[in-house]
Amino acid sequence: MKKDDQSEKTLSRRNFLKTTGGVAATAAAMVGGLNLLPAKAEAAGYALPKKWDDTYDVVVIGSGFAGLAAAIEAKNAGASVLVIDKMVLHGGNSIINGGDFCAPGTKLQQENGVQDSAELMLKDMLRAGAYLNHPDLAKMVAYNAKGALEWTESYIGAKYAKLNFHGGHSVKRAHGTINSSGSELVNKELAKAKEIGVKIQLRTKLVKFLSNKDGRIVGIEVRKDYKFPDDNSGKPAFIKAKKAVVLSSGGFSRDIKLRQIHDPRLTDRFESTNQPGATGEALLAACIAGAMDVQMDWIQLGPWTSPDEKGFGYVPLFCERLVGYGPMINPKTGKRFFKETGNRKERADAIILIGDPVIIMGDSYAVNKQIFPMALQKGVEAGAIKKFDTLEAVAKEYNIPVDVFLKEIERWNSYVEKKKDDDFDCMIFKDAQPTVVGPFYAARLWPKVHHTMGGLNINTDAQVIGFDFKPVKGLYAAGEVTGGVHGAVRLGGVAMADCIVFGRVAGTNAAKEKPWG
Amino acid sequence: MKNKKIKKPLLTVLLAVLLFAVLSGGIYAAPKEKKASVTKAKTVDVKAWDCAGCHKDKKVLPDSHVPIKEMPYEACLVCHIPGEKNAGTLRTKIPGSHLHALKGVKCAQCHGKVKKPAPVEMSKCVACHGETAKLAEKTAKVKPQNPHESPHYGTSADCNLCHHQHAKSENLCAQCHKFDYIVP
């Protein structure tokens, strides 16, 4: 493609290269082939295309919860909107997600007699996040989650059937979609977006942000008809964003190269629960265009995944419904080893410390009450969840010293009776009962890479902040591609709240930008 | 026996019509190495049995294959049925477009009468093959999971995500799941 003016550079890019070190510089250097080594950057600069292939007011990158929420709000604010996604299917991680949406003080909570408040949710988020959360961002999510949930119900038409608990929360506040999948929400978002006239274009990969000489983002370079994961597939095209670009490209759990830069332990020995396209090139492209990244090394491992199935699988739906009803056991000792209702990081670290898979188990009372029948059936069929007539059979299967194990179950049962765990302070639910009724069910647990808490630095208006601490003009971001909301640990069910809250803010504000040309 | 004559494995009945295969960048663009050497021109008029009409001198059938000149699709099916000692079903052996051509479906029936054929909308598939919801009912018992209905996309996933016409079909579910389907 011919460029208009080879000498046109972005200020932010120059500033960026002069002022940054560490993480982002590494990121820039990693993007091979761009030839943007600091010494050469001045000469390379950014040039605008002579001809734009397409023009929209707002261009959204990523068709998950966050991107579609942004697209809908931008469209409803009067902007023309294009959503691109590099994959052959829409939905990203959102469409494989477990469908749990955390919000405080809702109708469903009231119906279930749960007392909750935004204040308490924020407290839980900050405690789990080791107080590394950017407080203003976390607060935005906690205080707007209820409104966001209601928007998905009343405007998008998503349905929630059940109130669930996730480790690290003080109360049950996860609103489970009727099909226990994020598809319930993201598919309805997509339908709404299409209905109101948002253009959706799949197989279109963001390659580069284009800025003018003031560092304002003015459009993007993409590869159209891209076939994941072939970087040479598709054809280059330039899309002009008259008002703004919203980046909602999700996390980078599947980006082994990038995640190892930030957490060298996370080699390819660790599987991921994410969709294959959960990689970081769009995030890095934003850094190259001047965006600042934050807390990139806080990468979450799910403590509830099984080594006996691929990807996310069925075991997390089994494990997370059972904590607070049944015990987690270290097969080597036959004993419990950690607070079952602890947060993800604590639990994953505890399992990794043991060094081998542990088990989660429940009796028929707990399992029939708590587990979505389809998940149980599929998990059993896949061989990842096993069924046993007796506790002795459980011990035999996992090579657990049987005497210690039986005593430990008795001990657990006594805690369940009095609703207080003297050993690990596990939260034991009111309706929990001792683990005595056969058949028993159990599954092995070994962590997988699940969520990247870090990402682009944004403010409460969802503007992306640059290395000069000022907003990168024309660039908004929302969802898992951003960092700061969750700090060290994202609690279960809070990603959906984060995506919808900030997706809407990003879309609304993007549509308000003054067109640059 | 008449049967004997064509009994030899018709194994890679690589039929003539790699229709529009070189639609570069198009939705059906075959991965580079998969593209048989086909010239764009005139593939439309080539008869389904005339391999050389598109593939030129490139050998696409095994040496032992019976001659297929003027052979109608029904005749292929004499040998190409599943089961041991048979040549195996043609589905999965040749691209869907070739099967379509063999069954007498003309390019224009899907792509329309256009100079530059474009990717075909799913509604075209459904027009002949029926609604996907119905299809999903038929495949409800397939293990480990109904390939035509998922918690993610319901029954709405585009046929062509797996059933490619101008490239080798793929099992998209296998990106994330341990589902070992054979995809025609």
Ligand SMILES: Cc1cc2nc3c(=O)[nH]c(=O)nc-3n(C[C@H](O)[C@H](O)[C@H](O)COP(=O)(O)OP(=O)(O)OC[C@H]3O[C@@H](n4cnc5c(N)ncnc54)[C@H](O)[C@@H]3O)c2cc1C
């Ligand atoms: C298995 C699983 C279960 C989960 N369950 C829950 C749950 O129950 N509750 C909860 O709150 N959270 C859950 N999460 C987390 C949550 O689903 C994600 O954080 C959330 O979906 C992220 O949404 P998003 O819109 O930011 O990104 P995504 O939904 O991942 O969408 C991003 C999109 O951007 C596209 N993209 C990426 N790079 C490019 C590029 N260069 N060009 C073009 N497009 C690009 C991707 O292909 C993708 O489609 C779960 C996550 C997983 C993996």
